[in-house]
Amino acid sequence: MSLINDYLRESLRLVAQTIIEWEVSAAIAASHYERNADRRTQRNGYRQRVWQTSLGEIMLHIPKLRKGAYYPAFLESLRHAEPALIAFVQDAYQRGLTLRDIQSALNHLGLTEMHPSHLADMQDQLHDLIDRYKSRRNNPQAAVSAISTKIIRLESPSAKLPQASLGGTVQPFVLALLETWLELRPSVGQGDESLQLLQRIHQALTDSTSAVTLAA
Numbered sequence: 001m002s003l004i005n006d007y008l009r010e011s012l013r014l015v016a017q018t019i020i021e022w023e024v025s026a027a028i029a030a031s032h033y034e035r036n037a038d039r040r041t042q043r044n045g046y047r048q049r050v051w052q053t054s055l056g057e058i059m060l061h062i063p064k065l066r067k068g069a070y071y072p073a074f075l076e077s078l079r080h081a082e083p084a085l086i087a088f089v090q091d092a093y094q095r096g097l098t099l100r101d102i103q104s105a106l107n108h109l110g111l112t113e114m115h116p117s118h119l120a121d122m123q124d125q126l127h128d129l130i131d132r133y134k135s136r137r138n139n140p141q142a143a144v145s146a147i148s149t150k151i152i153r154l155e156s157p158s159a160k161l162p163q164a165s166l167g168g169t170v171q172p173f174v175l176a177l178l179e180t181w182l183e184l185r186p187s188v189g190q191g192d193e194s195l196q197l198l199q200r201i202h203q204a205l206t207d208s209t210s211a212v213t214l215a216a
Contacts, residue, residue: 081108
């Protein structure tokens with residue numbers, strides 16, 4: 001999965017999860033750990049809800065309450081609003097975002113006239129997320145370091161990948177990491193030894209080879 005797809009999925013999750021937290025705080029008249037005389041009840045853990053999107057599954061955490069129940073009604077609008085939300089977070093990544101942009105996106109979920117503090121909160125969170133992903137895209141050495149510590153030892157180019165790493169749940173994970181880093185190849189020299197090594201591993205995994213020899 002590419003870095004931009006990772007960003008899109010995480011930003012959609014952030015938008016939905018942030019709205020959930022807003023609504024729960026309003027329902028119980030208190031934010032996280034806030035003590036006040038108007039509090040109606042308390043949070044009591046979470047239950048998980050899978051949001052099926054065109055980008056894959058996104059796991060949302062729905063708060064449970066000690067008294068009463070909470071269900072985010074806007075979830076019913078997510079399927080129809082998904083294209084507009086994806087366009088919104090794509091534009092945010094490329095051009096930045098204003099409070100008006102956020103309110104326009106939330107309108108697709110039936111959430112009109114949100115409090116300015118809520119819009120500013122989401123703006124700050126999305127800006128932080130965008131900064132993190134742009135930093136990852138602009139730092140190929142960090143990406144290859146993360147891959148090398150999880151998959152291979154670059155100081156041992158004659159090593160072999162273990163048989164177990166070529167099947168089950170490990171192979172898709174390895175491929176996703178490799179593909180993310182290989183997207184950054186224009187940022188590094190084509191003669192870079194680490195790049196050549198990762199390209200060969202990626203090809204071997206893609207071909208479902210039973211064992212890979214990394215020696216030249």
